[in-house]
Structure formats: structure tokens, C-alpha cells
Amino acid sequence: MTAPTLTHLDALEAEAIHIMREVVAECERPVMLYSCGKDSSVMLHLAKKAFFPARPPFPLLHVDTTWKFRAMYALRDKVAAESGMELIVHRNPEAEAQGINPFDHGSRHTDAWKTEGLKQALDQHGFDAAFGGARRDEEKSRAKERILSFRSASHRWDPRTQRPELWNLYNARKATGETIRVFPLSNWTELDVWQYIYREGIEIVPLYLAAPRPTVERDGIIVMVDDERFPLRNGEQVIERTVRFRTMGCYPLTGATESNARTLPEVIAEMLTATTSERQGRAIDHDQPASMERKKAEGYF
Amino acid sequence: MADAYAPADARAAVEAFLAANQATSLLRFITCGSVDDGKSTLIGRLLYDAKLLFEDQVEALEDGGLDFASLVDGLSAEREQGITIDVAYRYFATDKRKFIVADAPGHEQYTRNMATGASTADAAVILVDARKGVLNQTRRHSYIAALLGIREVVLVVNKMDLVFNDQAVFNLIAAEYRAVADKLGIGAVQAIPAAALHGDNVSRKSAAMPWYDGPTLIEQLERIPVRTADAAAEPFRMAVQWVNRAGQDFRGYAGTISSGCVRPGDTVRILPGEARCVVDRIVTADGDLDEAVAGQAVTLTFTEEVGCARGDVIAAASQPPSVADRLDAMLVWMAGEPLVPGRAYWLKIGTQLVSASVARVVDLVDMATLEPRHGEALHLNDIGRCELVLDRPVVALPYAESRDFGGFILIDRASNGTVAAGMVQALPDSAGEPAAEHGHGRILWLSGAPDERIAFARRYQQRMQARGRPTVVLDEEGLQVGLNSDLSGPHAEPERQRRIRELARMMSEAGLVVLVATDMPADERHGTSVDVSKGDLPDD
Numbered sequence: 001m002t003a004p005t006l007t008h009l010d011a012l013e014a015e016a017i018h019i020m021r022e023v024v025a026e027c028e029r030p031v032m033l034y035s036c037g038k039d040s041s042v043m044l045h046l047a048k049k050a051f052f053p054a055r056p057p058f059p060l061l062h063v064d065t066t067w068k069f070r071a072m073y074a075l076r077d078k079v080a081a082e083s084g085m086e087l088i089v090h091r092n093p094e095a096e097a098q099g100i101n102p103f104d105h106g107s108r109h110t111d112a113w114k115t116e117g118l119k120q121a122l123d124q125h126g127f128d129a130a131f132g133g134a135r136r137d138e139e140k141s142r143a144k145e146r147i148l149s150f151r152s153a154s155h156r157w158d159p160r161t162q163r164p165e166l167w168n169l170y171n172a173r174k175a176t177g178e179t180i181r182v183f184p185l186s187n188w189t190e191l192d193v194w195q196y197i198y199r200e201g202i203e204i205v206p207l208y209l210a211a212p213r214p215t216v217e218r219d220g221i222i223v224m225v226d227d228e229r230f231p232l233r234n235g236e237q238v239i240e241r242t243v244r245f246r247t248m249g250c251y252p253l254t255g256a257t258e259s260n261a262r263t264l265p266e267v268i269a270e271m272l273t274a275t276t277s278e279r280q281g282r283a284i285d286h287d288q289p290a291s292m293e294r295k296k297a298e299g300y301f
Numbered sequence: 302m303a304d305a306y307a308p309a310d311a312r313a314a315v316e317a318f319l320a321a322n323q324a325t326s327l328l329r330f331i332t333c334g335s336v337d338d339g340k341s342t343l344i345g346r347l348l349y350d351a352k353l354l355f356e357d358q359v360e361a362l363e364d365g366g367l368d369f370a371s372l373v374d375g376l377s378a379e380r381e382q383g384i385t386i387d388v389a390y391r392y393f394a395t396d397k398r399k400f401i402v403a404d405a406p407g408h409e410q411y412t413r414n415m416a417t418g419a420s421t422a423d424a425a426v427i428l429v430d431a432r433k434g435v436l437n438q439t440r441r442h443s444y445i446a447a448l449l450g451i452r453e454v455v456l457v458v459n460k461m462d463l464v465f466n467d468q469a470v471f472n473l474i475a476a477e478y479r480a481v482a483d484k485l486g487i488g489a490v491q492a493i494p495a496a497a498l499h500g501d502n503v504s505r506k507s508a509a510m511p512w513y514d515g516p517t518l519i520e521q522l523e524r525i526p527v528r529t530a531d532a533a534a535e536p537f538r539m540a541v542q543w544v545n546r547a548g549q550d551f552r553g554y555a556g557t558i559s560s561g562c563v564r565p566g567d568t569v570r571i572l573p574g575e576a577r578c579v580v581d582r583i584v585t586a587d588g589d590l591d592e593a594v595a596g597q598a599v600t601l602t603f604t605e606e607v608g609c610a611r612g613d614v615i616a617a618a619s620q621p622p623s624v625a626d627r628l629d630a631m632l633v634w635m636a637g638e639p640l641v642p643g644r645a646y647w648l649k650i651g652t653q654l655v656s657a658s659v660a661r662v663v664d665l666v667d668m669a670t671l672e673p674r675h676g677e678a679l680h681l682n683d684i685g686r687c688e689l690v691l692d693r694p695v696v697a698l699p700y701a702e703s704r705d706f707g708g709f710i711l712i713d714r715a716s717n718g719t720v721a722a723g724m725v726q727a728l729p730d731s732a733g734e735p736a737a738e739h740g741h742g743r744i745l746w747l748s749g750a751p752d753e754r755i756a757f758a759r760r761y762q763q764r765m766q767a768r769g770r771p772t773v774v775l776d777e778e779g780l781q782v783g784l785n786s787d788l789s790g791p792h793a794e795p796e797r798q799r800r801i802r803e804l805a806r807m808m809s810e811a812g813l814v815v816l817v818a819t820d821m822p823a824d825e826r827h828g829t830s831v832d833v834s835k836g837d838l839p840d841d
Contacts, residue, residue: 008399014597017598025611051545053547162387164416168421187390
């Protein structure tokens with residue numbers, strides 16, 4: 001009898017499950033970061049598989065900025081309820097008190113809500129390992145990050161002290177106060193994620209599919225006017241455009257793509273002919289050279 | 302790829318693409334060579350031809366046209382210091398396969414980085430400059446690839462345009478390399494003359510080298526066998542990662558299958574112990590399976606309750622893997638702080654974590670000559686053969702037979718850093734030696750607190766079994782259930798002692814090591830007494 005060879009999606013799925021089980025077995029208090037994006041959705045799906053028939057033995061953590069798309073909040077609450085897992089929503093109280101927002105505060109918005117918020121949540125709950133959906137194909141500095149990526153007690157990432165990762169042996173031993181960011185999707189590409197969502201029928205935020213939406217064009221990027229908090233500048237007009245999103249963040253910072261891809265296969269077809277990388281739609285990466293590496297060193301996921 | 306999808310029939314075309322693409326396999330390979338050999342250009346070319354470099358990424362690199370060095374040196378920490386810290390992973394795909402490329406920089410850290418990249422690779426792409434031919438560096442790279450178990454090499458003789466696409470030059474280099482590969486035990490070598498800068502023989506046949514009728518690099522990468530396909534034909538083995546206790550009655554053992562296949566009804570053994578049991582279900586979120594094969598992450602249940610925990614290995618009972626507490630291994634030292642023989646490190650093999658120390662450094666590999674040389678410690682990027690002693694037995698196999706049970710890491714107990722990678726070469730004192738060789742059995746009478754006695758007995762039993770010495774534990778609970786269940790009243794105690802003494806004697810005469818872990822007065826013990834609270838371990 002010839003045994004079936006695993007397909008590339010099977011192999012990536014098995015690898016991610018293996019990583020999750022190792023971390024759950026070796027860490028005391030893991031948590032899964034859940035941002036409602038496509039990578040989070042895939043990660044949660046894999047977690048359900050890894051620990052079936054038990055429920056994934058960790059809570060979900062949403063580090064909220066209060067500026068996500070409304071559709072993301074809706075899916076978040078639905079999916080969390082269906083999974084039966086605990087959902088922890090953390091909002092940085094200082095950012096909330098100061099009313100930090102993407103319109104008035106520029107890059108401080110991401111630093112305060114996401115970077116600081118994440119550190120606060122990890123400290124507050126004593127989580128020692130956090131699963132994140134980052135992939136190595138997303139960005140240069142990610143290509144060299146480990147699957148288990150250690151952070152000092154002050155949450156800093158030092159690329160020079162990364163541990164070698166051989167075979168499927170993950171060394172999760174750490175000193176008190178150190179935490180681990182775990183990236184089970186490290187070896188997935190954007191196309192793998194879409195193919196897997198399609199194969200497994202994973203529910204995603206409808207914003208990934210094209211539809212007529214209220215938008216304005218600002219600084220060369222099309223952004224969606226998702227609620228009444230969006231201040232229009234002089235001369236700006238809200239125009240209905242048929243758009244979709246390749247990546248999902250705070251709505252005022254996320255660039256939309258004009259597209260007619262209303263179904264998953266059409267999205268994948270567009271992807272196959274795409275000429276720009278997905279993070280181009282994220283204003284945050286373009287702030288300054290090596291901006292992602294700097295943000296990561298400071299504790300951004 | 303793009304042209305096939307006109308908007309009108311996008312959906313049908315994509316569905317066809319997805320259906321076909323789901324059947325593609327995954328190949329991991331490592332690229333070896335220095336930047337001077339054109340490695341960055343080659344990787345850039347592979348990504349570029351596979352349309353994996355996007356406009357905005359290319360923009361960031363554009364100063365040097367098709368010079369991909371800045372893509373390869375990913376971290377600003379590296380650019381500032383002009384060094385390459387780490388292995389980088391890159392991804393591309395063709396219609397037939399997905400590829401994960403481990404790109405290991407070829408500088409001072411090459412041993413550590415190459416070993417890391419090669420550990421998960423099915424194949425190595427080794428680059429040489431056609432003007433320079435096979436260099437010492439080429440031999441070193443090939444040695445490390447072979448050490449890490451790579452048996453498929455693609456030799457890319459690059460920059461052929463700079464030697465006027467001369468077939469004789471290529472043939473000479475290919476022949477010289479084949480001799481190197483043969484000596485290292487690398488089974489399959491495909492040599493390809495190429496000019497990565499122009500894409501010649503990378504993804505398209507070169508018009509400039511009509512004399513070459515072999516595959517292009519991409520074609521060769523598409524046809525190299527992937528490892529899981531071989532592993533499926535081997536005996537079933539799976540390390541237990543996590544015990545799934547979903548509800549009161551469910552006990553599942555979660556892990557990734559290392560080799561072979563498993564079906565409900567199969568008899569398996571739980572190692573390093575002796576327990577046998579029968580597989581009941583193969584549980585997955587997509588429903589129970591009739592069969593699972595190497596590479597799949599599954600959860601097994603058994604027909605009856607059995608002691609099985611993280612670190613144990615579930616294996617086909619007919620072909621159990623070996624168990625050992627001494628390992629003869631090649632170590633690649635990866636830390637700035639050198640190896641201290643005798644110091645205790647954590648050793649992780651499969652999902653087993655044990656304390657281990659290096660008893661002896663046998664010799665080191667001279668990386669200039671690849672010959673053994675004398676040495677007593679290992680420093681950063683040294684490779685050496687060592688004898689390790691473990692504090693308890695683990696399932697281990699020679700690396701050549703199993704990457705999963707032959708590859709291990711050493712972890713520093715103070716810093717928690719991964720300090721070495723190890724490849725088991727042999728199992729001295731290994732299981733499988735016939736018991737008869739060790740001669741007669743013996744009796745050990747254990748004293749001390751009851752719980753400690755039992756724990757000691759189980760530990761010692763494992764250790765003896767690992768050396769191929771059948772060992773039995775007589776404990777109060779086990780004796781009370783069967784042999785002594787009829788005893789009660791005033792004369793029960795002397796009779797209990799008599800039965801145990803006789804049973805122990807008969808078993809030891811039959812060649813067994815007998816550990817008596819039940820209460821016994823000192824003067825009734827005939828044999829060696831061991832006070833477990835003192836922690837003294839009888840010699841074998």
C-alpha cells in the first residue's frame with residue numbers, strides 16, 4: 001500500500017498544530033492574540049483542531065484600539081461565543097483617558113494602543129506565552145524571526161540573542177519574567193492563508209470581499225469612513241467605491257483596494273496577479289526605514 | 302500564471318487552480334554558498350521568476366537593479382554592523398510544489414546557521430562560482446549538509462557566462478564535486494550549469510548552453526522526493542506531546558506521527574516503559590480516521606486505560622525503537638560559552654526532556670581538512686563526537702534512521718539558551734542486547750518511605766530495561782490484588798513475607814532483576830538492601 005503524501009497545506013497545518021501543542025505543554029499560561037483578521041481566524045481554527053475534542057486550553061486576547069472596523073467587532077464577539085473560549089478585551093486605560101486617535105496622534109496611536117496595550121495585558125494577566133498570527137513572508141525583519149520568539153521582562157526583542165531552532169524541537173524554557181511570542185503561521189504565505197480559508201470554509205470579516213463602501217482618498221490611500229468619528233478635511237468628499245481590504249487594522253489607517261472580487265475565489269485570483277505586497281496597505285510600516293523592526297524591538301507584535 | 306485567469310472565467314479558473322494546488326507538496330531546501338557565488342542573486346531570481354517579489358518590495362531594493370543583497374540582509378541591526386545574524390526563510394511556489402528556502406549566510410557563523418537551516422531541509426542547493434570551482438568552503442558546506450542528513454544535493458555551477466559557457470569547465474567541476482559527495486555519503490547529486498543573473502537554467506533552459514540537456518534548477522527542485530513520503534513506509538512511531546482530557550471519560554494522546562502509519566486495532570507499545578495496548582480511535586476535528594501517516598498531527602485513544610504521558614513514545618509493538626541512557630553523538634556547538642564536560646545540561650529529544658552531561662569529547666572535526674583532531678572542549682561553531690550520559694533512559698535512534706528520535710538539542714540550565722545540536726551516531730549499552738549476556742538476575746530489597754520506594758523502583762526499572770535487563774517490581778498494591786488477596790488474620794504477616802521471599806527468589810533465578818518495594822523486615826532480606834532515602838544507587 002502506498003501511503004498518501006501530505007499536501008503543502010496539510011504539512012503547514014500539522015506544523016502549526018505541533019507548535020501549539022508544544023507551547024501548551026511547556027508553558028504555564030498561554031494566550032492567543034485574536035485580532036479578527038484573516039491570520040487570526042486561521043490560527044483560531046488550527047487551535048480548535050490541535051486540542052479537539054477539548055476546547056483550546058487558553059483564552060483569546062483582543063488588544064483593542066477602539067478604532068477597528070465595526071465588522072471586526074461583530075465577528076470577534078460571534079466567533080468568541082461560538083468557540084466557548086474566554087475572550088479578554090484589553091484597552092489601554094491611559095490611551096482611552098487621553099483620547100489617543102489616529103487622526104491627531106500619528107504613530108503614537110499605534111504605540112499607545114497596540115504596543116503599550118499589549119504589554120499591559122500580558123503583564124496584568126501574567127501570560128507567559130502569546131500566540132500571534134505573524135508570517136515570515138510579510139516583512140523583511142519577520143523573515144529572520146524565530147517561531148518561538150523571546151521577549152525580556154520589559155518585552156524587548158533582541159534579534160542578536162535568538163535561539164537556534166532545529167528540527168521540530170522548540171526550546172520553551174525561560175527565566176522568570178520572560179515571555180514568548182509564538183508564531184505558528186511563520187511558514188505560511190499570504191496565498192497559503194487564503195487557500196486554507198477556502199479549503200476549510202473559515203469565516204472571515206466580510207471586508208475582505210469587495211462591496212460598495214463609503215470611502216475618501218487621503219494622502220494617496222483610499223480609506224473607508226466606517227463611523228461618524230471620521231473627520232473630513234476641507235474639500236474631501238465621501239465617495240462610494242467598490243473596495244476590499246487585504247489586511248485589517250484600525251480603519252482610518254487601513255488602505256482599501258479597488259476591486260470587484262466579491263467571492264473568495266475571485267480574491268485569490270486577484271492575489272495571483274497582484275503586484276504589491278499586502279502590508280503596503282498599512283500606513284504604519286512606511287513611517288521610517290526598518291520601522292517594523294523598531295516597533296518589534298519595542299514590543300509590538 | 303497570471304495570463305490563465307481572464308476576468309470572465311476567473312471563478313472557474315481559480316477553483317480549478319485551487320483544486321490542483323491543494324495537491325501540491327512541500328519541499329524544504331537550504332542554499333549554501335557565499336554572496337560572491339551569486340547566492341543572493343539566485344534566490345532573488347527564484348522569487349522574481351515565481352512572481353513572489355512585489356513592486357513595493359522591489360522598489361525598496363532598486364539601487365542595484367537585480368542585486369538582492371539588501372533583501373537577504375533583512376535586519377537593520379545587521380546592516381549597521383555589516384554582518385548577517387541569522388538564517389532567513391523565504392517562500393515561493395510553482396504549479397507543482399511549494400518551497401521553503403532556508404538561506405544560511407556563509408560567513409563565520411556558517412556552521413551554526415547551516416546546521417539550523419539544514420535540520421529541516423530535504424535537499425541542499427550548493428553554489429559554486431564556475432571560475433573558482435570546488436573550494437574548501439564547498440566541502441565544508443557539503444559536510445554539514447551530509448551531517449544533518451541531507452542526501453539530495455543540487456550543485457549549481459553559477460556564472461557560466463563568465464567562462465564562456467564552456468562545457469569542459471562544467472564537466473570538470475561536476476566530476477570533482479561528485480568525488481566530494483561520494484566521500485560524504487551524499488546519495489544524489491544533480492549538477493546544473495547556470496547563470497543566475499540572466500536566469501539561465503534557473504527556471505528556463507539556457508540557449509547559451511545547448512550542450513546541457515539536464516533539468517533546470519526549478520525542474521530539479523520539483524522532482525526531489527520529500528522526506529515524509531519515505532517515512533510512511535517505516536514502523537509507526539509518535540512522540541506524545543500532550544494528554545487530551547476532554548471530559549471525564551476521554552483520554553487522548555496528541556502528537557505528530559514521525560514515521561509509519563497507524564490504524565485502529567493496531568497493537569502499540571508505550572516507551573521507554575513496557576506497556577502495550579491497542580489503538581481504539583484516531584481522533585481529529587474532521588472526524589475519526591481509518592489510518593494516519595507520518596507527518597500528520599493526530600490524537601490517539603486506546604481500548605483500555607494505560608499509563609502514558611508527555612515524553613512517552615507510542616510505537617508499533619512489533620518494531621519498538623531502542624531505549625538508551627548513553628548516547629554517542631556528533632555535537633554542533635552553538636553558544637559563545639564553550640562546552641563544559643561533566644556539566645549538566647537539559648537534553649530535549651522528541652518531547653522527552655532529561656538531564657544530561659558530556660562524559661567525554663572523543664574528537665573534533667577539523668573544519669579545514671574535515672579530518673578528526675584532538676580536543677577536549679567544544680567552542681562556538683565546533684563540531685565534535687561526544688559521549689553523553691543521561692539521568693534516565695530515553696527513546697533514541699541513530700540519526701541516519703530517524704531525524705525525530707536521533708536529533709536533539711542541549712539547553713543551558715542557567716541561561717536557558719539552546720547551546721548545541723546533536724545527532725545520535727550510536728547507542729552504547731543500548732537496549733536490544735540479550736538479557737542472557739548479563740547473566741543471572743538479582744534481588745534488591747528497598748527500604749524508605751513507601752512512595753519513594755515505588756518511585757525509585759520505577760526509575761530503576763526503566764534504567765535496567767534500557768540496558769536490556771528484564772526487571773520486575775513487587776509492590777504492595779500489586780501483591781495484594783492477586784497473590785496475597787486471601788491473607789487475613791493473625792498468621793497473615795509471616796505467610797505474606799514467605800510468599801514474597803519465595804517469589805523473589807524464583808524470579809531472580811530465572812534471570813530477572815527483582816525490586817521488592819513492599820515492607821520487609823531486615824532479617825528476611827536475602828540479597829542487596831537499598832535505602833532509597835539515601836539516594837544510593839546500586840551498581841549494575
